[in-house]
Amino acid sequence: MSVVWKISRVESIERTSIYVAVALCVGSLLFVSLPVTVGVGAGGFIVIVNFHWLKRLVERAMTKGGGVKKAIYGEYFLKMLLFLAVPCGVIYFRELLFDLNPFAFVVGLSTVFIAICVEGLRGVLKKTG
Numbered sequence: 001m002s003v004v005w006k007i008s009r010v011e012s013i014e015r016t017s018i019y020v021a022v023a024l025c026v027g028s029l030l031f032v033s034l035p036v037t038v039g040v041g042a043g044g045f046i047v048i049v050n051f052h053w054l055k056r057l058v059e060r061a062m063t064k065g066g067g068v069k070k071a072i073y074g075e076y077f078l079k080m081l082l083f084l085a086v087p088c089g090v091i092y093f094r095e096l097l098f099d100l101n102p103f104a105f106v107v108g109l110s111t112v113f114i115a116i117c118v119e120g121l122r123g124v125l126k127k128t129g
Contacts, residue, residue: 042090
């Protein structure tokens, strides 16, 4: 496996998660409820942006080769904690920030997980087909 293949797979997951989020938002319109649609949209937006930030952080850490010091590891560790803390804070304070359905918010947060499952299925079907 080459590094290029792995990066393209991660970008494919990111693209698929956007498609899944749009599909879930369109599907939430069937409930004719603004809190449900806002919940799915907010959850999808938060998790997709966070996935993109974490992808960029890991890419930068991997490209800094040769002579990596412990300070760089500390810097990336703190950035990763920040990128994980922001969605956790939004999830915790979601009731104060937005009027949204909590179940719909969780469904929106699952978009990257669904995209990873879809990409896994694509990989399995490519090998068998």
